Amino acid sequence: MSSLLYHTHRPTMIKEMGPTRDLKPVVAVEKNITPRRLLGFRVTPTDDFLESRKYQLVNSDCYISLAAPRKSMTDYFYKNADGDELIFVHRGSGTLKTMLGNIPFEYGDYLLIPRGMIYQMHFDGEDNRLLITESFTPIYTPKRYRNYFGQLLEHSPFCERDYKIPQDLQTHDELGEFVVKVKKQDILHEITYASHPFDVIGWDGYNYPYGFSIHNFEPITGRVHLPPPIHQTFETDRFVVCSFAPRLYDYHPLAIPAPYSHSNIDSDEVLYYVDGDFMSRNDVEHGMITLHPAGIVHGPQPGATERSIGKKETNELAVMIDTFRPLQVTQDALGIEDPNYKYSWLE
Numbered sequence: 056m057s058s059l060l061y062h063t064h065r066p067t068m069i070k071e072m073g074p075t076r077d078l079k080p081v082v083a084v085e086k087n088i089t090p091r092r093l094l095g096f097r098v099t100p101t102d103d104f105l106e107s108r109k110y111q112l113v114n115s116d117c118y119i120s121l122a123a124p125r126k127s128m129t130d131y132f133y134k135n136a137d138g139d140e141l142i143f144v145h146r147g148s149g150t151l152k153t154m155l156g157n158i159p160f161e162y163g164d165y166l167l168i169p170r171g172m173i174y175q176m177h178f179d180g181e182d183n184r185l186l187i188t189e190s191f192t193p194i195y196t197p198k199r200y201r202n203y204f205g206q207l208l209e210h211s212p213f214c215e216r217d218y219k220i221p222q223d224l225q226t227h228d229e230l231g232e233f234v235v236k237v238k239k240q241d242i243l244h245e246i247t248y249a250s251h252p253f254d255v256i257g258w259d260g261y262n263y264p265y266g267f268s269i270h271n272f273e274p275i276t277g278r279v280h281l282p283p284p285i286h287q288t289f290e291t292d293r294f295v296v297c298s299f300a301p302r303l304y305d306y307h308p309l310a311i312p313a314p315y316s317h318s319n320i321d322s323d324e325v326l327y328y329v330d331g332d333f334m335s336r337n338d339v340e341h342g343m344i345t346l347h348p349a350g351i352v353h354g355p356q357p358g359a360t361e362r363s364i365g366k367k368e369t370n371e372l373a374v375m376i377d378t379f380r381p382l383q384v385t386q387d388a389l390g391i392e393d394p395n396y397k398y399s400w401l402e
C-alpha cells in the first residue's frame with residue numbers, strides 16, 4: 056500500500072544529522088520456557104514519550120513495550136523506519152498528530168501507525184499507560200474478513216465505519232529547524248530539517264494511520280468453546296493480535312465457560328489485561344502481562360474452571376499477542392516480574 060503526499064516545501068532539506076542513541080533491547084533471557092507474569096503498571100512514568108517506552112518481550116519479528124509517558128511531544132517529531140507501530144491506549148487520551156492529519160484517541164483505542172509515518176503524541180493529561188507493539192512486517196486486518204476488493208465482510212467483528220481515520224489536516228507552511236527522531240536498525244537518529252514535517256496540503260492513497268477502539272470489537276460467540284482466532288483483530292506474517300471483549304459465554308447447557316488447559320506449540324502467547332474480571336485467574340491486576348511460551352502447557356488456575364460453570368457472560372477486556380517465534384525476556388521485564396507466577400497452578 057502507498058500514499059502520495061503533496062508537500063508545501065521539499066521534504067528532503069536536511070540541515071543537520073545530529074546525535075544518535077542506541078535503542079537495542081537489553082535481553083536478559085534469550086531462550087525462555089518459563090510462564091511469566093509482568094506487573095505492567097509498575098513501569099515508571101517518564102516525561103518523554105520515546106524514553107518512556109520500555110521493551111518487555113522481543114524477538115526478531117516484534118518488540119512489545121510498555122510506556123507511561125507524562126508529557127506531549129512538542130519539540131520533536133518521530134518516525135519509526137524499522138516497523139509499523141500498534142499503540143494500545145490503556146489510560147489517557149489525546150491526539151495523534153501525523154503528516155496526514157490528526158486522530159483523537161482515548162481509552163481502548165488501538166492506533167496503527169505504518170512505518171515511515173512522521174508523528175507526535177499529544178496527551179490531555181499526565182496519567183497515560185500504553186502497550187506498544189512494533190512489527191517488522193506490515194500489520195493488516197485478518198485477510199479472511201476481507202473480500203477480493205478489500206471490503207470487510209459482514210461476519211467480520213468490525214467494519215470500516217469503526218475506523219478513526221486522520222482528520223483536520225493542518226498545513227504548517229513553516230521554515231526553520233525541525234528535529235525528526237528517526238528509528239532505524241535500532242538506532243535513534245536526530246535529523247534536523249529546514250521545513251516543518253507537517254506541511255502537507257493534501258494526500259491520497261491507502262497507506263495511512265488509523266485508530267480502532269477495542270470497545271467496537273463485536274465478539275463472536277458460540278454454544279461451545281471457540282478458539283482464540285475468533286478474537287483476532289490484526290495479523291502479520293509473524294504474529295496476530297486478538298481482542299477479548301465483554302461477551303456472552305458459551306451457551307450450550309453443559310458448556311464449561313473457562314478455557315481448558317492447552318499447549319500452544321505454534322506460538323508464544325502474551326495476554327495484556329485491560330479491564331473487568333478474568334474467568335481463568337484469581338489474581339489479575341490491570342496492566343498485567345502474562346507470557347505462556349510455546350512448548351509448555353497452561354490453563355485455568357485451581358477453582359477457576361468450577362467457578363465458571365453457570366456463568367452467563369464476562370466483562371473481561373484484554374489484548375492478546377501470539378507470536379509465531381519465541382519471545383525473549385528483557386532486563387526491564389525482569390524488573391517488574393512476579394517470580395512466583397510459574398507456581399500459581401499448584402493447589
Ligand SMILES: [Fe+2]
Nearest residue numbers: 317324347353
Ligand atoms: Fe492460552
